[in-house]
Amino acid sequence: MAKRLDQNLGSRRLLLLGIVAAGVLALVQLGITPGEMIPSDASGAGVGKFFLAALTPATGADTLLIAARAALTTLRFAALATAISVVGGFVLGFLGSTAWWPPGARRNPLRLGALVATRALITFMRSVHELLWAVLFLTAIGFSATAGVIAIAIPFIGTFAKIFSEMIDEAPRAAADALGASGASPLRVYLFGLLPLALPDILAYILYRFECALRASAVIGFFGIPTLGQYIKLAFEDLNYPVVWTYLYMLIAMVIIFDLWSGSARRRIAH
Amino acid sequence: MSGRSEQIQALRKARPRDRFLRGSLIAVACLVLYSLVMGDFSFTDIFSKQSQSRLATFWEYLSEKDEPGSPRDLIRIDLRSRALDATMTTLWLSIAAMFLAGLGAIVLSAFAARNLATAEPFIASQKPVTAAKRLAWGGVVWLTRGFLIIARAIPEYIWAFLLIGLFGLGAWPAVLALALHNLGILGRLGAETVENQAPQTPAALRGLGASRSKIYLTDLVPNALPRWIVYFFYRWETCVREAVILGMLGVTSLGYYIFNEARPRDLYDVMLYFTMLGVGLVFCADLLSALIRWRLRKVS
Amino acid sequence: MGESASHFRLDAASVSFGKVDALDRVSISIDPGERVAIVGPSGGGKTTLLRLLNGIVRPSAGSVTALGEALGSLPAERLREVRSRIGFIHQHLALVPNLRVVQNVISGKLGRRGLLRSMRDFLFPGSADLEQIHAILERVGIAEKLYERTDRLSGGQQQRVAIARALFQEPLALLADEPVSSVDPARARDTVSLLTELSEEDGLTLCMSLHNIELASEFFPRIVGLRAGRVLFDSSPASLEPSAMRELFDLSPGEALKA
Numbered sequence: 001m002a003k004r005l006d007q008n009l010g011s012r013r014l015l016l017l018g019i020v021a022a023g024v025l026a027l028v029q030l031g032i033t034p035g036e037m038i039p040s041d042a043s044g045a046g047v048g049k050f051f052l053a054a055l056t057p058a059t060g061a062d063t064l065l066i067a068a069r070a071a072l073t074t075l076r077f078a079a080l081a082t083a084i085s086v087v088g089g090f091v092l093g094f095l096g097s098t099a100w101w102p103p104g105a106r107r108n109p110l111r112l113g114a115l116v117a118t119r120a121l122i123t124f125m126r127s128v129h130e131l132l133w134a135v136l137f138l139t140a141i142g143f144s145a146t147a148g149v150i151a152i153a154i155p156f157i158g159t160f161a162k163i164f165s166e167m168i169d170e171a172p173r174a175a176a177d178a179l180g181a182s183g184a185s186p187l188r189v190y191l192f193g194l195l196p197l198a199l200p201d202i203l204a205y206i207l208y209r210f211e212c213a214l215r216a217s218a219v220i221g222f223f224g225i226p227t228l229g230q231y232i233k234l235a236f237e238d239l240n241y242p243v244v245w246t247y248l249y250m251l252i253a254m255v256i257i258f259d260l261w262s263g264s265a266r267r268r269i270a271h
Numbered sequence: 272m273s274g275r276s277e278q279i280q281a282l283r284k285a286r287p288r289d290r291f292l293r294g295s296l297i298a299v300a301c302l303v304l305y306s307l308v309m310g311d312f313s314f315t316d317i318f319s320k321q322s323q324s325r326l327a328t329f330w331e332y333l334s335e336k337d338e339p340g341s342p343r344d345l346i347r348i349d350l351r352s353r354a355l356d357a358t359m360t361t362l363w364l365s366i367a368a369m370f371l372a373g374l375g376a377i378v379l380s381a382f383a384a385r386n387l388a389t390a391e392p393f394i395a396s397q398k399p400v401t402a403a404k405r406l407a408w409g410g411v412v413w414l415t416r417g418f419l420i421i422a423r424a425i426p427e428y429i430w431a432f433l434l435i436g437l438f439g440l441g442a443w444p445a446v447l448a449l450a451l452h453n454l455g456i457l458g459r460l461g462a463e464t465v466e467n468q469a470p471q472t473p474a475a476l477r478g479l480g481a482s483r484s485k486i487y488l489t490d491l492v493p494n495a496l497p498r499w500i501v502y503f504f505y506r507w508e509t510c511v512r513e514a515v516i517l518g519m520l521g522v523t524s525l526g527y528y529i530f531n532e533a534r535p536r537d538l539y540d541v542m543l544y545f546t547m548l549g550v551g552l553v554f555c556a557d558l559l560s561a562l563i564r565w566r567l568r569k570v571s
Numbered sequence: 572m573g574e575s576a577s578h579f580r581l582d583a584a585s586v587s588f589g590k591v592d593a594l595d596r597v598s599i600s601i602d603p604g605e606r607v608a609i610v611g612p613s614g615g616g617k618t619t620l621l622r623l624l625n626g627i628v629r630p631s632a633g634s635v636t637a638l639g640e641a642l643g644s645l646p647a648e649r650l651r652e653v654r655s656r657i658g659f660i661h662q663h664l665a666l667v668p669n670l671r672v673v674q675n676v677i678s679g680k681l682g683r684r685g686l687l688r689s690m691r692d693f694l695f696p697g698s699a700d701l702e703q704i705h706a707i708l709e710r711v712g713i714a715e716k717l718y719e720r721t722d723r724l725s726g727g728q729q730q731r732v733a734i735a736r737a738l739f740q741e742p743l744a745l746l747a748d749e750p751v752s753s754v755d756p757a758r759a760r761d762t763v764s765l766l767t768e769l770s771e772e773d774g775l776t777l778c779m780s781l782h783n784i785e786l787a788s789e790f791f792p793r794i795v796g797l798r799a800g801r802v803l804f805d806s807s808p809a810s811l812e813p814s815a816m817r818e819l820f821d822l823s824p825g826e827a828l829k830a
Contacts, residue, residue: 011566011567012496012497012500012567015500015563015567016496016500019370019373019503020370022366022370023366023367023369023370023371023373024370025363025366026362026363026364026366026367026370027367027370027446029359029363030360030363030364030367030442030443030446031442032367032442032443032446036441036443037443037447039437039438046437047437047438050433050437075302076302076305076306076309077306079299079302079303079306080303080306080307080312083303102647103647104647123554124550127512127549127550127553127554127557128546128549128550129512129513129515129516129549131428131516131519132515132516132526132529132546132549135519135529135530135534136542136546139329139534139539139542140325140326140329141317141322141323141325141326141329142321142322142325144316144317145311145312146311146312146313146314146316146317147317149312150317174661174663174664174665175665175666175667177627177665178659178661178665178666179678179681179682180627181625181627181654181659181661182654182655182657182658182659182678182679182681182682182736182737182740183651183652183653183654183655183656183681183682183683184651184678184681184682185651185682187686188681188682188686188689189681191686191689191690192678192681192689192693193667193678196667196669196670197667197668197669199669200669215424215426216426218426218429219426219428219429222428222432229429232429232432232433233432236432236433236436244433248425251424251425251429252420252421252424252425254424255420255423255424256420256424259420261295264291265291265292265295268289268291268292269292271669271720271722275702275705275706276698276701276702278705278714279698279701279702279705279717282715282717282718283717283718285718286671286717286718286719287718287719287720287723
């Protein structure tokens with residue numbers, strides 16, 4: 001027991017050392033010196049001016065109206081993207097899971113092939129950032145609001161499918177076994193014995209992803225969609241810092257409100 | 272048995288329902304419907320004539336075969352030669368950023384943890400505590416958490432856009448942007464972990480007169496580390512993905528070559544090449560992260 | 572014909588998990604409508620025996636017949652049909668805690684209903700089902716909890732939900748695995764009494780595993796003593812000799828370490 005504890009601490013210490021070493025190495029490789037970290041006089045003034053403007057965001061009625069409208073657009077995009085990814089995630093997560101297979105199906109090469117293909121697809125979808133999907137769409141078929149939503153949805157579907165199957169696999173099996181004992185088929189056991197148990201965690205994860213979608217929708221504004229990102233970009237390029245901060249505060253407010261709401265919802269779901 | 276069906280109806284009406292959750296569900300459903308109906312989404316416009324012709328052009332460029340030695344081909348070869356460089360830069364960006372975020376989080380979690388950053392941590396103090404002192408500690412927590420929320424609410428890309436605009440192009444503003452956002456996330460998660468810890472040992476230490484920093488460093492941090500390390504690696508996986516696309520702002524990670532070099536020149540095969548490199552890098556990072564987390568679980 | 576008249580039959584059934592012999596050449600025959608108690612110390616194989624009767628566990632040797640069908644050779648679908656006619660009350664209840672009572676009970680018929688019907692059952696249960704479930708809950712004494720969340724109920728009430736789920740299956744037989752170990756002793760008697768009453772009213776075969784031999788003797792006309800996977804006795808309580816009871820629970824030094 002004492003030996004295991006030692007091993008325990010030992011490998012953790014090793015890991016931490018490794019992280020520190022890697023971090024320092026990375027900084028060196030990137031050519032970042034401590035001196036560089038504090039901006040020099042020339043840009044220093046700009047930096048100072050920018051952060052000082054945080055104290056004086058533009059509060060004119062027209063700016064606030066634009067900010068509010070942009071926030072609503074951001075919210076709409078995020079909601080739609082999340083909704084699409086929840087549906088897609090459930091479907092792919094289901095197809096990529098073996099938990100509902102009838103006994104003996106595991107030996108079927110066709111099924112196994114389909115399973116591996118689905119899992120590969122899920123991994124691929126997850127590995128490309130939503131902005132990169134947006135760039136690919138932009139390049140291949142031109143960009144539009146729809147393309148933007150789909151670009152965000154693709155990696156979200158992938159992540160969602162993965163987490164969804166993991167949560168189902170980790171659900172306690174007692175209820176599922178009982179249903180199987182009373183004659184339910186594996187599919188029914190999956191839908192009514194495993195899924196309900198995993199549902200609270202799945203819902204909590206959906207809320208987390210919705211918040212991520214909010215941010216992704218804001219960023220997609222840099223591509224021309226009228227979400228907060230677009231307005232931040234335009235105002236910044238005009239050097240209109242107070243207005244930039246108005247939009248930033250709007251984004252921050254959205255995140256805070258969302259956080260409070262989802263925290264409350266999460267508590268109530270878990271009881 | 273009408274008596275029974277009436278009883279059932281009554282029970283059904285009186286069943287425990289969470290109004291908040293119901294209301295939330297309806298609100299979200301309305302929001303989604305509203306978004307669908309709002310008009311700027313039509314799922315058929317992906318298949319429009321415009322898209323099709325654009326796709327045809329894309330395919331043309333993708334399958335072109337240039338004369339070896341032609342300027343275009345030389346550029347293609349040159350860009351491809353930067354592959355390793357771009358990949359490593361992406362990797363270093365993510366590692367440097369997470370390293371700094373982790374350091375910052377260890378410090379800030381202490382000031383955001385309500386059980387530690389308070390006038391009377393864990394046990395009542397001997398001397399009476401002034402209202403001013405309580406207010407001061409409350410302010411500390413409030414400011415720290417406020418900073419963490421701001422850092423977290425603004426996505427990495429936007430931070431990077433702002434910082435590169437202010438600092439000038441370079442690796443540092445990119446690293447700082449990634450680090451800030453992740454600091455916001457790790458700091459908050461870290462504070463939660465500290466707050467959820469059993470108060471017995473810290474209370475005992477405090478009773479013996481230990482300072483807050485001593486309690487933090489000798490008891491709270493070591494106990495929180497296993498969890499923190501898991502969060503750290505989960506965030507690193509995302510950080511690698513973000514580092515790829517920060518290249519679009521000018522930093523020489525994979526995204527730079529995809530968006531700023533290959534795309535403007537219509538070298539779509541190079542674009543896809545670098546995209547797949549990104550996929551490979553992300554895959555390896557995910558694998559490494561899973562491996563480390565698995566080893567840690569085994570050991571503990 | 573005589574053989575198919577029995578509801579459950581074990582013929583020299585043995586079950587081994589790796590090196591451990593959970594059951595060793597057990598032979599039992601249970602007739603329709605019989606009430607049998609399986610008693611014995613922990614680890615003696617009672618749960619395994621019950622799970623054999625249901626087909627959840629397969630024997631490593633010997634055969635099992637349930638409701639007239641030889642389980643060993645049944646195709647999966649037929650096996651599911653047989654299982655749907657046997658109500659099993661698990662030791663740890665195995666309910667879905669975050670579902671409402673009505674949903675947990677209605678899941679009893681999952682084995683016999685189509686997929687779409689089952690989905691409807693969970694979201695919008697039909698009135699005929701609701702009335703039947705309400706009636707069953709009335710019989711077990713928790714009718715007013717129809718729409719409560721299952722994890723809000725006390726342990727004893729949750730057990731009644733598990734019993735209700737088994738009854739909703741409209742089974743031919745009830746198997747109860749240590750139903751008194753998850754309730755406090757005061758309720759233990761009530762639980763056993765309830766189950767024997769219900770099975771008598773519906774003419775169900777009842778097979779229950781118990782620690783408590785006094786309870787078993789009080790409510791069951793037939794007791795089977797099981798220890799270390801072997802049947803020590805199989806008779807009515809009246810004809811049991813005191814020495815048999817001692818032998819069942821006596822822990823010799825070697826046995827004490829194993830159990």
